[in-house]
Each structure stands twice: as C-alpha cells, then as structure tokens.
Amino acid sequence: MIKQPAINVPKSLFAIFLDWVTLLLFLAVIIYLVVQYPSLPDQVPGHYDSSGMVDRWGSKIEMWILPLVGAGLWVLMTIVEKYPHTFNYIxxxxxxxxxxxxxxxxxINVLKNESVLLFSFLIFQDIRVANGAAEGLGYFFMPVFLFVIFGSMIIFLIRMLRM
Incomplete structure (x- = not known):
C-alpha cells in the first residue's frame, strides 16, 4: 500500500459557508423540537416507508434519536474531512x-451537510406529522434525496477523473 503524503489543505470558503448554514438550520430545528416537545402526542412517527408514509409509530422520546445521530454524523464526518490523504483515489x-x-x-463536506440537512428535515417533518399538520414525507422525498446524494457523488467523481 502506497502511503500518500499528508499536506495541509485549508477548508474552502464554500465549505465554511455550508457548515455554518447547516449548523444554524440544524440548531433551529433542535430548538423547534425542544419548544414543541411538551405538546407532542405520546405516539410520534418512528419510521416511514418508501412512499414517505408512516409505517411505524413510537414513543415521543424517540424524537431525540435523529438529533443525536445527526450530531454524531456531523462530528465524525468533520473528523474524516481533515484527513484527505487517507482516502482512495483513482x-x-x-x-x-x-x-x-x-x-x-x-x-465529504457537501455529503456531510446534505446528510445533516436531511436529518433536520426529518426532525421538522416528524413534528409536523405528529401534530397532524402533515401526513408523511411525501412521495417525492426518497427520489429527491437519492438524486441529491448520488448526484453530488457523481459530480465529485467526475471532477476527480478530470484532474
């Protein structure tokens, strides 16, 4: 295995901007959850099927899983982002x-931010569904999410191949 040199590559202004926007939106959704939590019903959406409809209901304490996973994902991907010399390249x-x-x-930064924004949307939508303001995620949620994530990866892979 060839060891790639570790060089300091500063974070781009665009990546810094994405981080701040995502963190602010994620924080806003968590504050919204804190404010709405006392008024949530005992049963809240626990899972959605591929068409965006709730297929499992759970305890409202489960509402804290998504913020915890989102925050953990943010931290882990931020750490991974700092070590590009450990990635595989073509x-x-x-x-x-x-x-x-x-x-x-x-x-990695774009995928991190897209993922945390996804969690933010899911938290927000879970609250809306629990309160009766929405019925699910919508039929277009899964195709749009997959298009965004895989589209981003394809764009960056094409950029890598062109270099």
Missing part, C-alpha cells in the same frame, strides 16, 4: 495532489 499524482485533496475534502 488518478492521484504529484502534480494534482493538492487539487485532488481539495476535491475530496469538499465532497
């Missing part, structure tokens, strides 16, 4: 090393 060369590391760091 065409890593000395002349494109820094550009490849920048691309990989940004890809």
């Amino acid at each position: 065409n890593l060369r000395q002349d494109n090393l820094e550009a490849q590391y920048r691309n990989a760091k940004l890809m």
Whole structure:
C-alpha cells in the first residue's frame, strides 16, 4: 500500500459557508423540537416507508434519536474531512495532489451537510406529522434525496477523473 503524503489543505470558503448554514438550520430545528416537545402526542412517527408514509409509530422520546445521530454524523464526518490523504483515489499524482485533496475534502463536506440537512428535515417533518399538520414525507422525498446524494457523488467523481 502506497502511503500518500499528508499536506495541509485549508477548508474552502464554500465549505465554511455550508457548515455554518447547516449548523444554524440544524440548531433551529433542535430548538423547534425542544419548544414543541411538551405538546407532542405520546405516539410520534418512528419510521416511514418508501412512499414517505408512516409505517411505524413510537414513543415521543424517540424524537431525540435523529438529533443525536445527526450530531454524531456531523462530528465524525468533520473528523474524516481533515484527513484527505487517507482516502482512495483513482488518478492521484504529484502534480494534482493538492487539487485532488481539495476535491475530496469538499465532497465529504457537501455529503456531510446534505446528510445533516436531511436529518433536520426529518426532525421538522416528524413534528409536523405528529401534530397532524402533515401526513408523511411525501412521495417525492426518497427520489429527491437519492438524486441529491448520488448526484453530488457523481459530480465529485467526475471532477476527480478530470484532474
């Protein structure tokens, strides 16, 4: 196994912007959950099927799972983002090393933020469904989510191959 050099590649302004926007939205949704929690019914959505409809109801204490998982995901992916020299690359060369590391760091950052924004949406929508303001996630939730996540990965893989 070839050891890739560890070089310091600063976080881009775009990545910093995404982090702040995502953190602010995630924090706002958690505050919304804290405010709404006392008025939530005892049974809240616990799981959704592929069409976005609730297929399991659970205790309202389960509402704290998504914020915990989202925060844990944020922390872990932020740590991973700092070590692009440990990733696998297809065409890593000395002349494109820094550009490849920048691309990989940004890809992890974008996927991290998309994932945490997904958790934010799910928390918000769980509250709405529990309160009777919505019936589910909607039929287009899963295709849109998959398109965004896989579309982002494809864009960054194409960028990597072009370098």
